Amino acid sequence: MNIAGHPLPQLVDYIRILPEIVLSVFGMIIMLLDPIMDDRANQKILGIIALIGSLAAIAASIYQAQFPGLGFWEMVRVDSFSIFFHVLIAAITAVVILTSYEYMEVQQIRAGEYYALILLGAVGMSLMSSAVELVLIFVALEISSISTYVLAGFRRRAAISSESSVKYFLLGSFATAFFLYGVALMFGATGSTNITVIGDVLSSGDIPVLAYVGIALIFVGLGFKVAAAPFHIWTPDVYEGAPSPIVGFMSTAPKAAVFAVLLRIVFEAHAPGHVWLIWVMAALSMTLGNIGALVQDNVKRLLAYSSIAHAGYLLVAFAALPHDGIPSAMFYTASYAAMNVGAFAIVSHFGGAGERYVTMEDYAGLGRRSPLLALALTIFLLSLIGIPMTGGFFAKFYVFSAALQANLVGLTIIGVLNSAVGAYYYLRIIVVMYMREPRIEAPLPRIPAGLGTAVAISLAATIYLGTLPGRVLEYASQSVADLVR
Amino acid sequence: MNMTDLDGSILSLVTFIPLAGALLLLLFPRRDRDIKVFALVVSLLTFVASLHLPAHFQRGQAAAFQFEHDNIWISSPNIHYHMGVDGISMWLIVLTTFLTPLCVLISWNSIHERVKEFFILLLVLETALIGVFTSLDLFLFYFFWEATLIPMALLIGMYGHGRRVYAAIKFFLYTMIASMFMLAAILWLYARVGSFDFVTVQNAIRDGQVQDFSGAAIWLFLGFFIAFAVKVPLFPFHTWLPDAHVEAPTAGSVLLAGVLLKMGTYGMLRFNLGLFPDQARHNAPWIMILALIGIIYGALVAMVQPNLKKLIAYSSISHLGFVVLGIFSFTQAGLDGATYVMLAHGVSTGGLFMLAGIIYERKHTYDIAEFGGLATPMPRYATFFLFIVLASVGLPLLNGFVGEFLVLSGAFQARAVYGVLGATGVIWSACYLLWMYQRVFFGKVTHPENQSIPDMNLRERAALWPAAAMALVMGVAPLLWLNAIDPSVKNVLAPFAQLASKVGGR
Numbered sequence: 001m002n003i004a005g006h007p008l009p010q011l012v013d014y015i016r017i018l019p020e021i022v023l024s025v026f027g028m029i030i031m032l033l034d035p036i037m038d039d040r041a042n043q044k045i046l047g048i049i050a051l052i053g054s055l056a057a058i059a060a061s062i063y064q065a066q067f068p069g070l071g072f073w074e075m076v077r078v079d080s081f082s083i084f085f086h087v088l089i090a091a092i093t094a095v096v097i098l099t100s101y102e103y104m105e106v107q108q109i110r111a112g113e114y115y116a117l118i119l120l121g122a123v124g125m126s127l128m129s130s131a132v133e134l135v136l137i138f139v140a141l142e143i144s145s146i147s148t149y150v151l152a153g154f155r156r157r158a159a160i161s162s163e164s165s166v167k168y169f170l171l172g173s174f175a176t177a178f179f180l181y182g183v184a185l186m187f188g189a190t191g192s193t194n195i196t197v198i199g200d201v202l203s204s205g206d207i208p209v210l211a212y213v214g215i216a217l218i219f220v221g222l223g224f225k226v227a228a229a230p231f232h233i234w235t236p237d238v239y240e241g242a243p244s245p246i247v248g249f250m251s252t253a254p255k256a257a258v259f260a261v262l263l264r265i266v267f268e269a270h271a272p273g274h275v276w277l278i279w280v281m282a283a284l285s286m287t288l289g290n291i292g293a294l295v296q297d298n299v300k301r302l303l304a305y306s307s308i309a310h311a312g313y314l315l316v317a318f319a320a321l322p323h324d325g326i327p328s329a330m331f332y333t334a335s336y337a338a339m340n341v342g343a344f345a346i347v348s349h350f351g352g353a354g355e356r357y358v359t360m361e362d363y364a365g366l367g368r369r370s371p372l373l374a375l376a377l378t379i380f381l382l383s384l385i386g387i388p389m390t391g392g393f394f395a396k397f398y399v400f401s402a403a404l405q406a407n408l409v410g411l412t413i414i415g416v417l418n419s420a421v422g423a424y425y426y427l428r429i430i431v432v433m434y435m436r437e438p439r440i441e442a443p444l445p446r447i448p449a450g451l452g453t454a455v456a457i458s459l460a461a462t463i464y465l466g467t468l469p470g471r472v473l474e475y476a477s478q479s480v481a482d483l484v485r
Numbered sequence: 486m487n488m489t490d491l492d493g494s495i496l497s498l499v500t501f502i503p504l505a506g507a508l509l510l511l512l513f514p515r516r517d518r519d520i521k522v523f524a525l526v527v528s529l530l531t532f533v534a535s536l537h538l539p540a541h542f543q544r545g546q547a548a549a550f551q552f553e554h555d556n557i558w559i560s561s562p563n564i565h566y567h568m569g570v571d572g573i574s575m576w577l578i579v580l581t582t583f584l585t586p587l588c589v590l591i592s593w594n595s596i597h598e599r600v601k602e603f604f605i606l607l608l609v610l611e612t613a614l615i616g617v618f619t620s621l622d623l624f625l626f627y628f629f630w631e632a633t634l635i636p637m638a639l640l641i642g643m644y645g646h647g648r649r650v651y652a653a654i655k656f657f658l659y660t661m662i663a664s665m666f667m668l669a670a671i672l673w674l675y676a677r678v679g680s681f682d683f684v685t686v687q688n689a690i691r692d693g694q695v696q697d698f699s700g701a702a703i704w705l706f707l708g709f710f711i712a713f714a715v716k717v718p719l720f721p722f723h724t725w726l727p728d729a730h731v732e733a734p735t736a737g738s739v740l741l742a743g744v745l746l747k748m749g750t751y752g753m754l755r756f757n758l759g760l761f762p763d764q765a766r767h768n769a770p771w772i773m774i775l776a777l778i779g780i781i782y783g784a785l786v787a788m789v790q791p792n793l794k795k796l797i798a799y800s801s802i803s804h805l806g807f808v809v810l811g812i813f814s815f816t817q818a819g820l821d822g823a824t825y826v827m828l829a830h831g832v833s834t835g836g837l838f839m840l841a842g843i844i845y846e847r848k849h850t851y852d853i854a855e856f857g858g859l860a861t862p863m864p865r866y867a868t869f870f871l872f873i874v875l876a877s878v879g880l881p882l883l884n885g886f887v888g889e890f891l892v893l894s895g896a897f898q899a900r901a902v903y904g905v906l907g908a909t910g911v912i913w914s915a916c917y918l919l920w921m922y923q924r925v926f927f928g929k930v931t932h933p934e935n936q937s938i939p940d941m942n943l944r945e946r947a948a949l950w951p952a953a954a955m956a957l958v959m960g961v962a963p964l965l966w967l968n969a970i971d972p973s974v975k976n977v978l979a980p981f982a983q984l985a986s987k988v989g990g991r
Contacts, residue, residue: 367643368599382635387631387632387634387635388627388628388629388631388632389628389632397672398562400669400672401562401672401675401676404672404673404676405676412669412672413669416665416666416668416669417665419665420658420661420662420665423657423658423661423662424654424658427654427657427658431642431650431653431654434639434642434643435642435643435649435650435653436650468559469559470558470559470560473559474560
C-alpha cells in the first residue's frame with residue numbers, strides 16, 4: 001500500500017525517530033500519571049520517570065547510530081551530526097530534570113506537566129536536528145517553542161514569570177512566522193523544501209533574488225530563537241522571569257537544536273550570502289551582549305546577556321569554512337551547554353524560595369557560606385570567560401582559529417576584544433562571592449542530591465572538554481562529511 | 486629508578502607535584518597546622534625534584550633543549566604536550582621551586598582565615614608557573630600562562646590588604662587583555678604553519694615557509710610583545726604592579742616579583758627573539774629606550790615612596806628594566822646578564838618582600854614613617870635587611886652585581902649611551918634603598934611602641950636564611966649558573982650571529 005505514491009514506512013523508519021518516540025511516550029506517561037497521583041510526595045516519582053525517559057532517549061540515540069540514512073520519505077536523516085545533537089539535547093534534558101528535582105519542592109510548584117513539557121520540548125528539539133525538510137523543521141520548531149513558552153511561565157505566583165511567558169510567546173510566534181515566510185519564499189525560489197534539493201539548486205548556478213530574501217527571513221526567525229542580535233531584546237526579561245532550571249534548559253537545548261538547523265541550512269543548503277548576514281549578526285551579538293552584561297546587577301539578567309554574547313561567538317563559526325566551522329560550532333554548543341546548565345543549576349539553588357536572592361549583593365560571601373557550590377560556579381564562570389582547563393576555552397579557541405583559517409581577521413579581532421570585555425562581568429560575580437563580606441552569615445541549605453549530581457555532571461563535562469577535547473572534536477569532525485558533499 | 490627514564494618525565498613530575506599536593510589538600514580536614522606542614526612538605530619535595538635538572542643538565546651540549554618530552558595531547562588541532570628546558574628556563578624553574586617553600590614559611594602565621602584555600606592556591610600557582618617555563622608548545626605555553634592568572638588574582642583578592650579587590654581585578658584584566666593579543670598571534674601562526682610546536686614554528690619562519698609572513702611579522706611580534714611587556718612590566722604598562730604588590734599578601738608579592746614578572750622577560754627572550762629575530766632587531770631601539778625610562782623612572786618614583794612595599798615594587802620596575810635592556814642588546818654578555826638579573830632579582834626582591842611582610846605582621850603598616858630606629862629592638866632583622874638590600878643594590882660579591890655588570894657591558898657594546906644611562910640606574914637604586922634603610926633602621930627609635938617590637942623568630946629566620954645564603958653564593962660563584970646559561974644564550978643569539986660577532990666575546 002502506498003500513501004500518495006510513497007511506500008509505507010518500514011521498521012527502520014521508526015528507528016530513525018526512536019529517541020523522539022521514547023521521549024513522547026515518557027512525556028505522555030507522566031501526563032497520564034499526574035492526575036492519578038496528586039499526593040505531593042508522589043510527585044518525585046514523576047521526576048524519576050522523566051529522568052529515566054531522558055536517559056532512555058540517550059540510549060535510543062546511540063542505538064540509532066547503527067541505522068544511518070534517510071527516513072520517512074526523506075524528511076529525517078540519521079547521521080553522526082544528528083546523533084551528536086540528539087545525545088546532547090537528551091543529556092541537557094536529563095541534567096535539567098535533576099536540577100529541577102528539589103527545585104519544584106522549594107518553589108512549591110506542581111511537577112506533573114512540568115516534566116512532561118520538558119520531555120515534549122526535547123522531542124521538538126531532537127527532531128529539528130535530524131530533519132532535512134524545512135516544513136518538518138518548522139513543525140519541530142513549534143513543538144519545541146510552545147513547550148518552552150509554557151515552561152517560562154511556570155512560577156505561577158510570580159507576576160514576572162507570567163510576563164516572561166507572554167513576552168516570549170508573542171515575540172516567539174512573530175519570529176516563527178518570519179521563518180515560515182522564509183521557507184515559503186525558498187520554495188518559490190527553488191521548487192523544493194528539502195534541504196538537499198535546495199542545496200543542489202543553489203549550488204548549480206544562478207541564484208534567484210527570491211532565495212536571498214528567503215534566507216534572510218529564515219535567519220531572522222532562527223536568529224530570534226538563538227537570541228542573536230539584533231533579535232535579542234526579549235532575552236533578559238524572559239530569562240529573568242522564568243524558573244532558573246528552565247533558563248538553563250532554554251538557553252542551551254533549543255539553541256543547540258536551532259544551531260543544528262542553521263548548520264544544515266548554511267552548509268548543506270549552501271545558503272547564498274550567508275557570510276555577511278552572519279558576520280553582522282555575530283559582531284552585533286558579541287558586542288551588544290557583552291556591553292549589556294557589564295551593567296547588570298541581577299545575576300540571571302547578566303547570564304542572559306552573556307548568552308547573547310555567546311550566541312555571537314558561536315555564529316563566528318558559521319562564517320568560517322565548513323571544514324573547521326562545523327566541528328567548532330558543534331563543540332561550542334556542547335561546551336556552552338555544559339557550563340551554562342551548571343551555572344543556572346547553582347543560580348536556582350542560591351535563589352532560594354521564590355528566587356529571591358539573585359542580585360550581586362545576595363551573592364556576597366557565598367564563597368564562605370557555600371564553599372563547594374561557589375567553587376563550582378567559579379569554574380563555570382571561568383569557563384564562560386574562556387580560561388584554559390575549561391571547555392569554554394577550547395570552544396572559543398576552535399571558533400576563532402576556524403575564523404582565522406577563513407581569513408576573517410576582523411571578526412576574530414572583534415571576538416577576541418569582546419572576550420576580554422566579557423571577562424570583567426563574570427569576574428565580578430567571582431569577586432563578590434569570595435572577596436565581599438556576606439550580608440547574611442547563615443550557611444545555605446545542604447546541597448540536595450539531585451542538584452549535586454547535576455552540578456557534578458556539568459562540572460565533569462566542562463573540565464573534560466577543557467582538558468581532553470580531542471575525542472569530541474574528532475567526532476564532530478566526522479559530521480563535516482554528512483553535511484558537505 | 487633509572488636516571489635516563491627519569492630524564493624524560495622529570496619535567497612533568499616537577500610541574501605536577503604541586504598540583505597533586507593541592508588536590509590532596511582539598512581532601513584535608515580544616516586543621517590549619519596539618520595543612521601548613523603538608524604544603525611545606527610538598528613544596529620542598531618539588532624543590533628537591535627540581536634539583537635533578539641542574540644536576541643532570543649537559544652543560545657542554547649544543548642541543549637546544551634537554552629533558553624533552555613530546556606526546557600528542559590533542560590531535561586536531563595539532564597540540565602537543567611538549568616539554569623541555571634549556572639553561573635559561575631550567576634556572577627559572579629552580580627559582581620557582583626555591584621560592585615556594587619560603588612563601589609557605591613566611592605565610593605560616595600571617596594567614597588566619599581560609600588557610601586551606603590559601604595553600605591550595607599557592608600550590609596551583611606553582612604548577613602554573615613551572616608549566617610556563619617548561620612548555621615548548623605555543624599552545625601549552627599559553628595554557629599555563631593564563632592559568633597563572635586565576636590563583637594569583639585570588640591570592641591578592643582574598644588575602645590582600647585594604648584595596649585588594651580593586652588590585653586583583655586590575656591585575657587580572659590588565660594582563661588578560663594583553664595576553665589576548667598573544668593568543669591572536671599564536672592562532673595566526675597555527676593557521677599558517679599547522680603546528681604549535683615552538684621548534685617547528687621557529688624553523689618554518691626561519692626557512693621562509695610561512696605564507697604572508699613578511700606583512701604580518703610586525704603585528705605578530707607586537708602581539709607577543711605586548712603580552713610580555715605588561716607582565717614585565719615595561720614602562721608605560723606598569724601601573725597595575727604597584728597596586729597588586731601593595732595589596733597582595735606577602736607570599737603573593739614574593740611569587741609575583743620573584744617569578745611572575747620573569748614570565749614576561751622569559752617570554753621576550755624565548756619568543757620575541759626566538760621567533761622574530763628580524764623584527765626584534767628593528768624594534769630594539771625604542772624597546773631599549775622604554776627599558777631605560779623604566780630603569781630611571783622606576784628608581785625615581787621608588788625614591789619618594791612613603792610606603793615600604795610600594796618602594797620595593799617600583800624598584801622591581803627599575804630592575805626589570807635592566808633585564809629588558811640586556812635582552813634587546815643582542816649581545817652574549819647582555820643576555821647572560823639579563824638571565825642572571827632575573828634569577829638574582831627573584832632571590833633578593835623575594836627576600837625584601839618577605840622582610841616587609843615580617844614588619845607588617847608586627848605593625849600592620851608599610852608606612853616608612855611609622856618605623857625608624859628599628860636596628861635597636863630588632864638587630865637580627867636589621868642585619869638580614871641590610872644584607873638583602875646590599876644584594877639588591879648590586880654590591881660586588883653579592884648576586885645583584887654580576888647580572889647588572891653583564892647587562893651594562895652588553896648595553897655598552899650595543900650603544901654606549903644605553904650603557905651610560907643604564908649605569909645611572911645602579912646609582913639610583915643605591916640611593917633609594919640605602920635611604921630607605923636609613924629611615925627605617927638608623928637613629929633613635931622614633932615611636933615609643935617600637936621599643937618592644939619582637940625580633941625575628943626561628944621560622945622567619947628559616948625563611949630568610951636560604952635567600953640570604955643564595956644571594957651570597959650567586960655573587961661569589963656565578964659560574965655555577967652561567968655555565969648552563971651561556972650555551973643556551975648562544976643558541977638564542979644564533980640568528981643574530983653577524984651582530985654578535987662584531988662585538989666579540991664577553
